[in-house]
Amino acid sequence: MEIKVLGSGCANCNRLVKTVEEAAKELGITDPVQKVTDFQEILSYGIMSTPALVVDGQVKFSGRVPKKDEVKKYLQGGEGETTSCGCGGGCCC
Numbered sequence: 001m002e003i004k005v006l007g008s009g010c011a012n013c014n015r016l017v018k019t020v021e022e023a024a025k026e027l028g029i030t031d032p033v034q035k036v037t038d039f040q041e042i043l044s045y046g047i048m049s050t051p052a053l054v055v056d057g058q059v060k061f062s063g064r065v066p067k068k069d070e071v072k073k074y075l076q077g078g079e080g081e082t083t084s085c086g087c088g089g090g091c092c093c
Contacts, residue, residue: 001031002057003075006042007050009035016051016065023071 005020007013013035020033036042042050045059052062053074060074 001029001055001075002034003029003031004034004036004054006036006045006047006052006054006062009037010050012065013051016053019065019068020053020071020075023068023075026068027072027075029075 003020003024005013005017007016017033017035024031024033036054042052045052045054047059047062049063051065053060053071055074060078
């Protein structure tokens with residue numbers, strides 16, 4: 001499994017890395033969590049806000065730090081959001 005956290009290295013990005021690592025460990029996933037800070041690579045995923053989680057090449061969410069239980073769902077194959085910021089399309093999407 002390829003797990004990436006996209007972001008600049010800000011506090012929220014670091015918090016997401018920690019949350020994803022904890023969730024993966026609890027699920028018995030030993031694949032490393034990759035931190036992607038390269039702006040061009042982040043843009044290649046088509047996201048407009050960070051942090052973001054990418055699992056096996058699919059963007060699961062961006063623009064927020066979800067709770068660990070939600071991250072577990074995504075790591076177990078749950079579908080991602082259809083909006084970039086998690087707003088449901090009401091503000092910017």
